Amino acid sequence: MTYLFETEEHAALRAQARRFAVEHIAPHAARWDEDEEFPVALYQAIAAAGLVGIGYPEEVGGSGGDLGHVLAVSEELVVAGTSVGAVVGLGSHGIAAPPIVRFGTDEQKRRFVAPVLRGETICALAITEPGGGSDVAGLTTRAVRDGDDYVVTGAKTFITSGVRADWVLAAVRTGGPGHGGVSFLVIEKGTPGFHVSKKLKKTGWWASDTAELAFDGCRVPVANRIGPENGAFPMITSNFAGERLMLAGQCVAIAELAYREARRYAKERVAFGKPITGFQVIRHKLADMATRIAAARALTGEAAIRVARGEPAPGLCAMAKNAATDMCSAVVDEAVQIHGGMGYMREVTVERLYRDARLYPIGGGTREIMNEIISKTEGY
Numbered sequence: 001m002t003y004l005f006e007t008e009e010h011a012a013l014r015a016q017a018r019r020f021a022v023e024h025i026a027p028h029a030a031r032w033d034e035d036e037e038f039p040v041a042l043y044q045a046i047a048a049a050g051l052v053g054i055g056y057p058e059e060v061g062g063s064g065g066d067l068g069h070v071l072a073v074s075e076e077l078v079v080a081g082t083s084v085g086a087v088v089g090l091g092s093h094g095i096a097a098p099p100i101v102r103f104g105t106d107e108q109k110r111r112f113v114a115p116v117l118r119g120e121t122i123c124a125l126a127i128t129e130p131g132g133g134s135d136v137a138g139l140t141t142r143a144v145r146d147g148d149d150y151v152v153t154g155a156k157t158f159i160t161s162g163v164r165a166d167w168v169l170a171a172v173r174t175g176g177p178g179h180g181g182v183s184f185l186v187i188e189k190g191t192p193g194f195h196v197s198k199k200l201k202k203t204g205w206w207a208s209d210t211a212e213l214a215f216d217g218c219r220v221p222v223a224n225r226i227g228p229e230n231g232a233f234p235m236i237t238s239n240f241a242g243e244r245l246m247l248a249g250q251c252v253a254i255a256e257l258a259y260r261e262a263r264r265y266a267k268e269r270v271a272f273g274k275p276i277t278g279f280q281v282i283r284h285k286l287a288d289m290a291t292r293i294a295a296a297r298a299l300t301g302e303a304a305i306r307v308a309r310g311e312p313a314p315g316l317c318a319m320a321k322n323a324a325t326d327m328c329s330a331v332v333d334e335a336v337q338i339h340g341g342m343g344y345m346r347e348v349t350v351e352r353l354y355r356d357a358r359l360y361p362i363g364g365g366t367r368e369i370m371n372e373i374i375s376k377t378e379g380y
Contacts, residue, residue, distance in 0.1 A: 001256065001294065003068065003301040010072045013054065013065075017076035020049045025081030032207040033352055038086045040122075040164065046090055047119025051077075055094075060101055061114040066308040067242060070094065071249040071300070078253035079260075082349055084356040085207030088250070092161035093117075095243045096125040096169045099184060099235045103227040112167060112186055124165040126156040126187075126213060127236065134369045136171070136236060137179040141215060143172035145229075148222050150174070150185060152215040155197070158363075162211025163199050165189065170215075171232055179233035184226040193218030204355035240365065241307050241314060244321040247364045248300040251328035251357070252293060258335035258353045259289045265339055276338070285338060289331045296320075296327040315377030318370035325360040325367065332357045 002010070024045055032038040046052055055070040056062025077087045093116045100113050115121040129139050141154025152172055162168065167188045175181025187194055197212040227235060263286055266277045276282045303320040306313040335350040336343035343350050361367040 001297060003071065003297060003304070005068050005301055005305050006072060010069060013069055014072050014076045016049065017051055017073045018080045020046060020051060021077045021079075021081035025077070025083050025086055029081060029083035029086065029207075030347070030352075032083060032086055034206070034346075036201075036206045037209060038083070038089065038207050042086070042090065043122060044119040047117065052090075052093070052119060053117045056097070056101060056113070056117060060109045061117040067245060067304050068301075068308055071245065071304055074246060074249055075253040075256070078250060079257045082257060082352075083207050084250065084254060084353070085205040088205055089161055089208035091246070092122070092124050092165075094246055095239060096123040098242060099169060099232075099239055100186070100226055102238070103184075103235055108186070108224075108226065121166040122161055122164045124159050124161040124168045124211075125239075126159050126162065126168040126170040128156060128158045130155055130157045130212070134366055137182070137233065138177075139171055139173060139182065141170065141172045143174050143183065143185060143220070145174070145222070146219070149219040150222065150225070152185065152187065152193075152218050152220055154215050156213040156215075157211075158200070159211045159213055160208060162213055163196050163209040165211075168213065169226065171236060175230040181230050182232045182236070183229050184232040184235060185220050186224040186226065187215070187218065187220050188224075191218045191220065203358055204352075205359060206355075237314075241312075241317045243364050244317045244370075245300060245304050245307060247360055248296070248303075248317075248320045248324035251324035251360050252297045252300055254353050254357055255289070255293045255296070255328045255331040258332045258350050259286070259293060261349050261353075262286065262289070262335040262338040265342075269340075282338060285334050289334055292327040292331060296324040299323050315374050318365070318373040318377075321364065322361075322367055322370045322374075325357075328357045328360060 051073055053062035054065050054073050058064055097113050100108055116123050143150040143152045167186050170185050170187050171182055172185055173181050174183040193216040195214055197214045200210045266282050267275050269276045300320045303313055303316045332354045336354050339350055342348050
């Protein structure tokens with residue numbers, strides 16, 4: 001299934017992403033999950049395949065396109081590659097680079113964004129703090145101006161690609177309390193005082209690295225600040241729309257893959273003398289799964305169209321994320337149920353998807369935060 005807005009160009013991108021996933025990801029997906037990492041060389045490979053720069057303007061080294069193109073590519077990588085963790089890790093630039101593209105200087109785009117799109121460097125977005133959760137305006141990592149530098153002290157956690165990142169775009173407090181005192185700094189690997197505290201072990205997304213980071217009085221040049229001092233909060237909120245739709249799109253892809261696996265298994269699994277698709281209860285489960293996927297895809301596609309047009313749609317993006325995460329959780333649960341005992345085995349794809357799906361009602365803003373946004377922006 002595809003989004004309603006898709007054209008022949010989207011179809012070509014899907015085919016391109018599918019070929020890459022089948023060749024470079026799918027044969028290794030289960031092993032990478034068990035190893036809890038994928039090869040760094042995969043970043044260069046996917047960039048060489050022309051898939052990293054999708055959605056980025058040509059002047060920064062991108063291939064053009066909009067959020068709809070990014071969603072199509074991301075979905076195909078998940079469905080054909082069967083490794084959510086690898087796709088998430090490969091896509092961490094999708095939340096770290098856009099603020100620099102939108103608000104950075106030409107020199108910052110050249111230094112930080114262009115090498116990422118060429119597959120030469122890895123980047124991560126560092127906002128969440130230990131104990132902070134969704135309270136972005138309450139972050140406490142402090143950056144004090146000292147001449148031409150900021151001295152940064154604090155910690156970040158749950159940072160996707162944080163272990164491997166060559167640089168992180170970190171939200172820091174340069175002013176007073178609340179959202180008005182937050183700035184963005186690019187902090188580069190090797191900066192004295194900046195280190196990875198630990199690689200975190202997760203319920204799902206095993207193939208992606210997730211880190212806790214520490215800043216112990218590290219000096220960061222003022223030239224690495226993105227946009228004005230104390231001006232990062234609007235950049236963070238504007239970045240949320242794309243991030244939340246990407247998460248919704250990943251949920252659609254995970255559910256689509258789980259549905260395909262469940263349908264295939266149901267046709268092959270024989271019980272009481274016939275394939276279990278011969279039982280109405282199984283057919284109706286599959287029908288409900290397909291219906292829920294189609295509905296979530298439609299809502300995510302509508303939100304993507306509005307964002308691509310430049311329309312502010314925070315409430316609709318929040319609705320899409322909640323609808324897609326609820327759907328994904330339900331579909332992967334049914335996929336495991338259809339597989340029966342095999343669905344609980346780590347050798348089976350749906351078991352991995354079941355674990356991977358649990359993050360989505362939490363990441364990118366919890367389900368509860370999404371409901372707050374919906375209630376404030378849509379009048380419900």
